[in-house]
Amino acid sequence: MVLITDGGSTKCDWILLNPLGEVVIRTRSLGLNPAVVLEEDLFERISTNEDLKTYFTAVKELDFYGAGCGTKTPVLLLKSVLERIFTNAKVTVNEDTVAAVYAATTKPGIVCILGTGSNSSYFDGKEIHSSVASLGYSLMDEASGNYFGKRLIRDYFYKKMPSILALEFKRRFNLDPDDIKLNLYKKSNPNMYLASFAQFIFDPSENRPNNAGEINGYFYKLISEGMLKFIEYRILCYKEAQRVPIHFIGSIAYFSEDIIRDCMKPYNLELGNIIRRPIDGLIEYYRNNRL
Numbered sequence: 001m002v003l004i005t006d007g008g009s010t011k012c013d014w015i016l017l018n019p020l021g022e023v024v025i026r027t028r029s030l031g032l033n034p035a036v037v038l039e040e041d042l043f044e045r046i047s048t049n050e051d052l053k054t055y056f057t058a059v060k061e062l063d064f065y066g067a068g069c070g071t072k073t074p075v076l077l078l079k080s081v082l083e084r085i086f087t088n089a090k091v092t093v094n095e096d097t098v099a100a101v102y103a104a105t106t107k108p109g110i111v112c113i114l115g116t117g118s119n120s121s122y123f124d125g126k127e128i129h130s131s132v133a134s135l136g137y138s139l140m141d142e143a144s145g146n147y148f149g150k151r152l153i154r155d156y157f158y159k160k161m162p163s164i165l166a167l168e169f170k171r172r173f174n175l176d177p178d179d180i181k182l183n184l185y186k187k188s189n190p191n192m193y194l195a196s197f198a199q200f201i202f203d204p205s206e207n208r209p210n211n212a213g214e215i216n217g218y219f220y221k222l223i224s225e226g227m228l229k230f231i232e233y234r235i236l237c238y239k240e241a242q243r244v245p246i247h248f249i250g251s252i253a254y255f256s257e258d259i260i261r262d263c264m265k266p267y268n269l270e271l272g273n274i275i276r277r278p279i280d281g282l283i284e285y286y287r288n289n290r291l
Contacts, residue, residue, distance in 0.1 A: 103281025
């Protein structure tokens with residue numbers, strides 16, 4: 001049996017497939033980004049999952065694809081943790097961009113991730129190429145959940161947010177400055193904390209006016225500015241950008257399709273597939289290519 005894992009910073013999907021490609025278990029844990037989660041927390045989040053416990057010794061192959069797995073040190077850390085738990089498995093750890101490519105396309109294209117964090121890669125039909133190293137939420141991650149969460153908090157405190165939205169924002173979140181600084185600078189997973197605020201954009205309350213021009217204009221400007229930065233830094237960095245389709249993975253992209261399309265027009269970029277949850281595409285890839 002092979003256990004495939006799509007791990008983000010916020011959540012992690014686990015799928016166990018038997019040799020026939022049938023799903024034996026499907027479960028979820030908290031995020032397992034080894035660049036921001038401590039080793040003991042990684043171990044606890046996996047080892048306490050009741051659905052996985054039965055298979056700790058039964059799994060023979062474990063392929064992990066995750067955020068924060070783009071450099072050597074976090075990869076070795078996570079691989080060590082997984083091997084401690086799944087004692088009989090051959091463990092491989094790859095960056096989440098690899099899973100995104102497998103889920104999105106079998107032909108040349110640029111594949112982008114817009115989730116808690118953001119990333120991109122170019123797939124030439126055989127190999128995956130990354131043009132820019134990913135340095136995480138504090139320096140990069142344009143158009144990600146943590147990027148938009150950061151923008152919302154700043155706009156609230158700088159009084160750039162429409163007043164009706166500011167009132168709703170204050171009702172929904174703890175905006176005490178000391179609490180915000182505690183979560184950002186003292187507690188673990190500040191990227192997840194920031195990304196939690198981005199739900200405000202895509203999950204409106206019942207009290208929010210549906211067609212208020214000021215509100216729609218604010219969100220459109222907020223999202224489009226982030227998308228334009230992402231296009232500039234993470235898509236146009238590939239010389240193939242105007243010759244191949246651009247695919248997107250993740251909830252941010254899924255709920256922003258029209259704005260992404262608008263932002264791509266001035267650059268003559270072709271929008272490809274938009275996939276909310278890559279794990280389903282990953283299952284099909286394994287059924288067709290690995291089992």
